[in-house]
Amino acid sequence: MADAAVSGTKTVLTTHDGKPLKVSLAKALRREKLRALMLIAPLLLFILLSFIMPIADMLFRSVENGIVAETLPKTVVALKNWDPASGEAPGEDVFAALHDDMKVAVAEKTHTRLGSRLNYDQPGISSLFRKSGRRIGRMKEGDYKQQFLDIDDGWGSVENWTTIKRLSPTITDSYFLASVDAERGADGIERKPENERIYILLFVRTILLSMAITVSCILLGYPIAYLLANLPVRTSNLLMILVLLPFWTSLLVRTSAWKVLLQQQGVINDVLVWIGLIDDAGRLVMINNMTGTIIAMTHILLPFMILPLFSVMKTISPSYVRAAKSMGATDWTTFWRIYFPNTVPGIGAGSILVFILAIGYYITPELVGGTSGVFISNRIAYHISSSLNWGLAAALGTILLVLVLALYWVYDRIVGIDNVKLG
Amino acid sequence: MADIRGAAVRFEKVQKSYDGENLVVKDLNLDIAPGEFLTMLGPSGSGKTTCLMMLAGFEPATHGEIFLNDKPINNVPPYKRGIGMVFQNYALFPHMSVAENLAFPLQIRKMNKTDQQAKVKRALEMVELGAFGNRRPAQLSGGQQQRVAVARALVFDPELVLMDEPLGALDKQLREQMQYEIKHIHENLGVSVVYVTHDQTEALTMSDRVAVFEDGVIQQLSPPDVLYESPKNSFVAQFIGENNKLHGKVTKIAKGVCEVTLDDGTKLKAEPVNVSAVGDPTTISLRPERVEFDNPDKLDNTVKGKILEILYLGDHLRVVMSVAGNPEFIVKVRNRGIKRPLEEGKTYSIGWSAEDCKALDFSG
Structure with a gap:
């Protein structure tokens, strides 16, 4: 080593028996890496066979035309x-x-x-x-x-x-053209006649409704998460069980319950008529339309907003709030300037979770959405199981996947993905 | 001190209970003079932090009234009290830079931008962090964060600053350095400081007066030297500094001096503090550094003791002895080189004067 330093060449660190240090280190770590790989191998194989390959196959079907x-x-x-x-x-x-x-x-x-x-x-x-x-x-x-x-x-x-x-x-490309309401006519690609357009409308509706669901989840979930994070442990544990309770009930049961509540002869309309807020002829239409989809899906996805928010709020020291107040900030200023900015990572994580889950949901929109409240996923399911046009289903699915990835990228640009905290 | 006018802070018959069954603070009466550095010292659960929180406005007093500059503040919300506060975990806002943290109280007060910047700059220079304004709190070391927290509590010129164990999370060396810095800042600015700690060295180093809390009651409120030299009861003697305890009964009592017979029959001369009559059980308190090996016969009390263990601590030797039936009797001997070599296992005569030896209330 001393010789090498004197001669000015770049010294290679070696172990006692003269092997380069890097080689020895890699060798020492290889066993560990192999063992780690062996441990995850079954899962890796399972995911490859049951998740990645089917998805790749479906993506390929969207352009395949042999x-x-x-x-x-x-x-x-x-x-x-x-x-x-x-x-x-x-x-x-x-x-x-x-x-x-x-x-x-x-x-x-x-x-x-x-x-x-x-x-x-x-x-x-x-x-x-x-x-x-x-x-x-x-x-x-x-x-x-x-x-x-x-x-x-x-x-x-x-x-x-x-x-x-x-x-x-x-x-x-015919499946993809069909997915965006276009076709190849005599003069190249052109839009379909107005009365045959459906998918763009569905994509736009899916995104807008998913955003509405995300926003209503934030509005409803934020105060609950705050309570969960700030109440004494015993009370907050009870509240947490209530938040998690929906997970232990079947999705279908919860959705059907909304049907019972929201329909025109349902509980809510009956109560409103009974207290005289609306008359019998003016019963509200709250199901089999967008309202139904938003209400039922907000309810189903709410825990996915509350949990990340809660885990982030749990880490916010109450002394921040106290410090701000001691410096003269009112309750509102303290919340808006100090507490809220620190919860943004939780809002981000919850929003991504809820939005991505919502955009791919189809059981609930199918049951409570009627015609004006269905999502693009319902159309995909229809092509998969009823019309058997798998190529079109695959193209629609690919577009949906790309849309989600694009939104994810935009989110990363604006908010920053390292700003997301799940706890 | 209880009747001074214009006290910065006055607690009047304040009581506090969280559950309606136990009093955490029992009948607190305390006046804090303007510009005073007062430390609330006590073990955890003694009610000192509760008192601070009541003063800051984060906990309501169950009974009694707190005055700030002679105005009752029980119904004043915390943000209108204008009290600066430093927290144990600093509580710097993580999403703001250091300068933004400092500017926050100024923005709240709607100060104009130029004045804000000037004040922030001056405050940062005060804590010697002039170049750190653009950093995030997470990029600073613990000591630097603590200085920012101190600067932030002072930047809006409050008349009163509360500090809740601010140095608790720092290592020993940094803690000592910060003690001096906080003390000097206090002296330079002339603000009143209420400081809560469980560290007695911190309390003795920094304070004008120390209030020793135990069980929701102030056991003693004195300047540091009085606290150390003349503890009013055995809790204070035990809590402040090191202390040898010897149990016995008062056998003679006169003005300024009493005779205590220890459990093994040894008779000692002591200064009566809170014993009043012959026959009272008492605990004698004696500081380890007041015990002499040289010429013990010339002192008021002379006893024999066997050395069990000698610990070398550099500037002094710590000698554990068995004296009058107490096997944990500690003597601190200044290290002057080997003048009179001490040996483990041998018996020596030791002595101390009556005034260093306080007869306090009995405590097991």
């Missing part, structure tokens, strides 16, 4: 030479290829699936495939174009063929 190229391989190749701008249906070669492909498809019974897939983009097209499938066996060799046209005029439509050609690539 079905046309798989079912009609020859047609797709033949269509390459056809120009939709010509204004005429493709020629005989394409129909010959279509005949060959359809024979195989009918044998494998995949042609109806293709039909319903194409139907998402071009309503009515699925009947072409169903009809042709039934008669493909009876077709004679030669002049396939005329034979197909005999089965259905639709085969002569440029639009239908344009759709097939457009969906030929294995990657498509």
